[in-house]
Amino acid sequence: MLNQFGALLKKRALTPLLFSGQYGIEREGQRIDHQGQLQQTVLPFKAGHPYLRNDFARSQAEMVTDYFSSRQQTLNQLAALNAVLLRQLKAGEMLWPLSMPPKLGDLKAIKVAAPTKSAQRYRENIGKKYGYRMQMMSAVHFNFSLPEKLLRTLFETDYHDQFADHYIAFHNAVYLKLAQNYLRYRYVLTYLLGASPLAESDFFQQQPGPSEMVRSLHMSQKYGYDNVAAQQVSLSSLTDYVTDLQRLLKTHELQGPRELYAAVRFHGQSLAQLPQTGVHYLELRTFDLNPFAPAGLTATDFSFLQLFLAYLLVLPSTPQTDLNAQLKHGAALNEAIALESPLNVSQAQTQLAQFMAGLKQFMLDYQAPQALQNAWQLMQKRVEDYRQTPSYQLCQMSQNQSLQSWGIKQARTFKKQVTTACYQLPGYLSFPLTSQLILAAAFRRGINVQVLDSQSAILRLNQQVVLGNGQSSLNTQSATLLVQNRFATKTVLGQAGLPVPPGATYQEMTSAIQAFATLPQQPLVVKPKISAHGAGVTVLLSPNKTDFKMAAKSAFAYDSTIMVEPYLNGTIYRFLVIDEQVAAIAxxxxxxxxxxxxHTLATLVQLKNQKRGKQTPFSPLPLDQLTKFDLQQQGYNLQQVLPRGQQVYLRLAADFATGSDAIDVTKEMDTSYQKLALTAAKALKLKVAGINMVIANLYQPLVPEQSNMANILSVTAQPELAVHEVPFFGQGQPVTQQLLKVLFAATK
Amino acid sequence: MLNQFGALLKKRALTPLLFSGQYGIEREGQRIDHQGQLQQTVLPFKAGHPYLRNDFARSQAEMVTDYFSSRQQTLNQLAALNAVLLRQLKAGEMLWPLSMPPKLGDLKAIKVAAPTKSAQRYRENIGKKYGYRMQMMSAVHFNFSLPEKLLRTLFETDYHDQFADHYIAFHNAVYLKLAQNYLRYRYVLTYLLGASPLAESDFFQQQPGPSEMVRSLHMSQKYGYDNVAAQQVSLSSLTDYVTDLQRLLKTHELQGPRELYAAVRFHGQSLAQLPQTGVHYLELRTFDLNPFAPAGLTATDFSFLQLFLAYLLVLPSTPQTDLNAQLKHGAALNEAIALESPLNVSQAQTQLAQFMAGLKQFMLDYQAPQALQNAWQLMQKRVEDYRQTPSYQLCQMSQNQSLQSWGIKQARTFKKQVTTACYQLPGYLSFPLTSQLILAAAFRRGINVQVLDSQSAILRLNQQVVLGNGQSSLNTQSATLLVQNRFATKTVLGQAGLPVPPGATYQEMTSAIQAFATLPQQPLVVKPKISAHGAGVTVLLSPNKTDFKMAAKSAFAYDSTIMVEPYLNGTIYRFLVIDEQVAAIAxxxxxxxxxxxxHTLATLVQLKNQKRGKQTPFSPLPLDQLTKFDLQQQGYNLQQVLPRGQQVYLRLAADFATGSDAIDVTKEMDTSYQKLALTAAKALKLKVAGINMVIANLYQPLVPEQSNMANILSVTAQPELAVHEVPFFGQGQPVTQQLLKVLFAATK
Structure with missing residues (x-):
C-alpha cells in the first residue's frame, strides 16, 4: 500500500520533509570514580527531575532531552545535560563511557534507585528476573516522530481513498512500515554503531560469554538488553502489537509496557487506544553508547539515523505474507553481525555494501541535506573498512580483555572537558554568558527549559517565566527604557537626592565646543546619551579642544545628545541588586x-587575550584607536616594554564589555554604599539592576555631604550575571540561583 | 560691589551661563463667547490643578508652567497648556487675547473664583479694595532664577572675600542688583511690549481713563495693575524689602505677600528668612499679553527678556546713595512711556535708542546666542519705528475706541488653531502621537508632567509613572522582549492553543528557496523574525521563485531568520488590550x-498624502519599490487612472506605520474575537497589548475548529493609542484616559 510513498513524496515536492521530524534522546551511563568503582550515592537531583534522573541503579544516571524538531537542538540539550550532570557529580566522580558496565564487584552492593516505592518494587523485580548484570548496561534511546505535515499532506492528496478517509489508519500504517523496515535493516546500524565488543571479567559469571570479542554484546539478543517478551509481540499490525502486549501484561509476564525490551516500541496516548488515537512516536532502543562521544552519540551518528529512517520510509513495504520471514531474517542477520568478530570483514559484507549503495542512491535522488550526506560518507568508510568501526577500534583499546582502564581514562577526559570552564554551557556556547548560566541552573534544578529563540537568547522556564539576556519579568518595560537613557537616569537619580556627577548635555558640536571653553581644567568624560556597553565614551585626562572635539564626535556617532561630565577619582564598582538586596558587588x-x-604592551595584550574569551566578563582587551589614545594620555605606547608589575590601562573608561576585569568585593564593600545602590534601584523602580558607582574608598563609610565619596555613573536593567558568578579574581557569587528564586517566587 | 560682574564673567569664561537660567511663565486670560460675553461657568479642571486654574474671577483662566532651564521647554509647555485649556472649553468658548478685559457688562454678574473658602474671601476683599475692574486685567508673569553654577563659581573665584565667605549674601546681592536695574530700565520693555492702548467703554466708569490711546494702560501705575503698597516696599536692600513688606502685612494693609502688586517680586523659602536662605527666583510681573501670540508671548519676546536680564546683570550697580533717585526716575520714565501716545515717536526716544545700542554692544561682546541677537534685531525695529510696536498696531485694529470685535476675531483664530488637529499637542509636535495624547491627557487631568528625554519621548507623570511611546510599567521587560520576536510570539501563542498561521523559518537563502519548491501554490507572506512596524514584510499573491527570492532578501535585511507563512484571507484588526479589557478595536x-x-494613482497618492501627517496613524502612503511591486501584483501601475470609487492597495501588508487607515470597529466586533485577544495578551503576559488579528468576518462568532476564521498575526507591547483615539473613520475611543487610569491604579 505504501510502496508509492517515495514517488508521491517527490510528486508533491515533500521530500525535504522526509529528513525532518521530532527527536528526543535518552542516554544512560554508570557513575564511577577514578578506580572505576560504581558510585552508589543518591544522585544530586530532585525527584521528578525532567532531564536528569536514575535508571535501574543509583549508580546509573540517565539524561532525557525534550523533543525538538532539529538534530542540533536535540544534541545541544544533550550536551548541556551531560555537562550539568558531570559538573554536579562530586569531585572524582565521572561517567563510564561504555554500554557494558565497568567491573561490577559485589552485586549485592549495587543499590537499586528508589525515587518512589513503586519504582523500587519494579526495579527489584526486574533485577531478580533478568539479573542485575543485564540491568547495569547503558544505552542510547532515539525517539522519533514523523512530521505531521508530511503525513497530512500525503493523506489528503493521495491516500485518503486507500484509507477510506481515515487519517489515523494511514498515519499508523506509515509508522508500522517504518518499524517493520527498521527491524529488517537494523543490522546495518549494529555493524556501524556497535561498540560493546566485550564485557569486564566479572560480567559473565552466571552465563558464559562469547569466546572472543564481538561487535555488540549489548545490541545482541543473546547477551544484550533483550527479553523473551520482545519476540512474543507481533509487528504484523498495530492491533496485533497491542493485543500481544496486553496479553503479556494480563498474564503478568510483564510488569508494564516499559518492560518490553524490543528494539522498537510504539508510543501513544495509551496502549489500548493506540490504533484509534495513533502512534505519537517510535522509540528506537538499545543503541550502544558511542564511547568516543562525550554525550554518547555524535552529530554524525544522529545524522545517519535521520538518513536511515528516511530511507526506510521509501523502501518497499514488506508484504504481509512475507513479513514474519523477513523479520526473522532481519533478526538473525542482526544477531550474526552483533556477535561476529569486529576484527574481520563482516559475513554480511555484501548486504551491507548493497544497503549502503541503495542508501546513497536514495540520498542523492531525494536531495538529502548535506550533513546527512556527510554522515553517509563516514559510515560508508566503516563498511569499506571494518577497522573504521567503533567495535574494531575499541578492541584495539582493550588490555587483557578489558576496557576498564581505557574507559576510566576516557571518562576522565570527558569530565575535564566540561569542568574547565564551568561558566559556559556546552550546547549553548553562542548564547550570552548570562543566558548560559541561567540555562545551566535551570537544567540543574529540573526546571523545564524552552529556547524560544536562540539568536536572541529568549528562554522560557517551566512554560511560565520568560527570560532574555538578563531581561526578566521582574523589571518593567518603562524602567528598562528609562535606564537605557543615561540622561534620564541621571535626572531621576538626582531628583531622588542620589549622588550623580555634575555635567551638561549638548545637541550640537558647536555648542559643546563653546561650552568646553568655559570648563575648568580637569579630566572629563564625554559620552552619548544612549549607547550600549559604554560605546562612544571617551575619558580625557587633560582635555584640549582637539581631543574634546574628537571625543564629542565619537559620542555624537551614537546619539544626537552628548553628555560631558568631570572624570571622577575612585574605583568603579558594579552592584547587582536583586529584589531589594545587593546580591553581589564586583x-x-x-x-x-x-x-x-x-614584552611590549602590544604583545602583553595578545598574551592576555589568549586566556580570555569573547563574552563578558572575559571580553577581549581592546586594541584600537581609542586604546592608542588612552595609552598616549597616560604617557605610554603599544611598543613600550613596561617594568615587571606595572599595570597600565588600555581603556580609561571601565566597562566589562570592553575588557575590564571583575573582582569580587561583595564581602568588603561598606554597607553605606550598598544602601545607596538599593535606594537607586528603588528610585528607578528596578527589581533587578546593575548599578555602576565610582567610590573613593570602599571601606570608608559614606558621608552624604561629601560629593566625591560616591557617585552613580550608570545603571543597567539587564545586568550581567557572569561577572559575579565567575569573577576574574575573588569568590564567585551564586547570583543566578538567586535571580531564579526571586523570579519563580514572583510568578507564583 | 558688583560692577566688575561682567568683566569677571568673561575672565572666568562663564559668559554662556549669563544667557541661561530657570524660567517659568504664568499667563492669565478671560474666557469669552463669540459675542465677547464673559463666561462665568466653573473651569473644567480639578481643584489644585498644577497647570490650569482660575485667577481672580471664574471667567479668568490662568496657565502656570513648570520651571525649565530652557526657553523652548517653557514655551512648549505653555503652548500645550494653552491648547489643552482651549480644547477643554465648551464649544464657542474662547480666550480673550488682551490684557485689558473685554466689555465687562454688569459687574455684579462677575463671579469670583472660589476653589476654597479662604481664596474666596481673599478675592472678595481685593475685589472690594481695588475694584473688580482692575482685577479683571490679565497679564503674563515671567519667573526667573539665575544659574546656580554661575553664582557659585564667581563667588568662589572672585567674590568670597568681598562677601566674607558668605555665599548667600553674594547670591542675594546679585538678585538685588538685577531687580534694581530692572526697575530702572523696564521702561524699555513697556515701550517694546506694551499692548494695552485702550480699555473697553465700560471700564473707566468710576475713574476717568486717559483721553487718548496709550502704550500700556495695564503696565502703567496710574491705571494698571499696581497698588500703593508697591511703592512702600523698598528695594534698597533685601532686609528693607522684607521689613517693609512684613510691616504692611502686620498692619493688614496687605492680606498677604501676593497682594504686593510690584513690578518685581522676590521669592524664596519664606519671606522672613529671605536674607538668610536666599532668593529663589524673581517674579517679573504684569507684562501685557501679546495679543498676536496664541500663548500670550512669543519666542522672540522671551528671547529678548533673556537678553535684557543678562544685560542688567553686567550693567553697573546703582550706588546706594543714588538708588532712590534712580528708581524714582525709572518709575517716572516707565509711567511716561506707558501713558504716551503710541501713535507718535516716544518722548524717550533718545534713551531707548541709547539703551538698545548698549544692549547691542553687550550682546556682541558677550556672544549672546543667535536667537537672542535675532530678538534684539526685531525689537530694534520697534525703536527705530514706533509703528512696529504692538501698541501702535493695536490702535490700528481698534474701531470706535474698541478692540472688542478684533479681540473676538483673534480669539476665534487662536481657538481654531488648536482645535483642528486635537490628536496633536502644540509644543510637543515632534513627539510620537501616542506620547502627545498622553501629555495632553496628563495636562488636562492636572498630572504633573516631566519630560525626562524629549528625543526618546520619555515622560514621568507625578514623579512616579514613567512612560515612553506606549511603554509603561504595566508590561514587563521580558514580555516586551518576547513580542518583539515574531517567531517566539507565535510559538508561545501556538502552545497556548491560540490560532496562528502555519509556516516555517529559514536561516539561509538556500534552504528557504529549496523549501519554496515544496510549498503549494498559494499567496504567501515573507517576513523577518524581528523588525519594527512591518519592515521587510512582503506579500506574494502568486509567488514565483524570483519574487520569493526578492522577498526573502528583503526580510533577511532585517534579521538572520525569516518566516514564510500563507497569506490569509480576511481583514486585519488591531485589538488594544488594557488590563484584561479590550479597550478598542480598529x-x-x-x-x-x-x-x-x-487622476493617476501617483497623483491620488500625492493628494491623499497632503491630508495626512507624518506620524501613525496618519503616516504617509508609501510610494516606493514595494508599492510598485504590490500594485503590479494586483495588475495596476502608478500611471493608471482608476474608475471612480475603485479602491486599490499601495501595500498588501497592512500596518498603521505604512499608511494603513484605522477604522474603529470597537462596537461591532463579535465578542468571541475579543476573548481571543484577551487570551492572547494573557498567554504573553501583557497587561497592555496591541494584537493584530486577521478575521474572515467580524460579525460571525468564532468556531475554534475553523482555523481560517481568525488568526493572530503579530503583537506589540507598546501599542499606538492614536489609531483608536483618532481613527480615520468611526468613533474615537478614550483609550489614553483608560491607560492612565490603569497605570495610576497600578502605581498605588
Missing part, C-alpha cells in the same frame, strides 16, 4: 595589562 | 487610494 578594573619587563 | 485597511476617474 570591582570593575579597566582593561589592563601588567608589565613583565620583557 | 480595522487596519492597507494603505490605499480610491480612484476618481481623473
Amino acid at each position: 570591582e570593575c578594573t579597566p582593561a589592563n595589562v601588567v608589565g613583565d619587563g620583557r | 480595522e487596519c485597511t492597507p494603505a490605499n487610494v480610491v480612484g476618481d476617474g481623473r
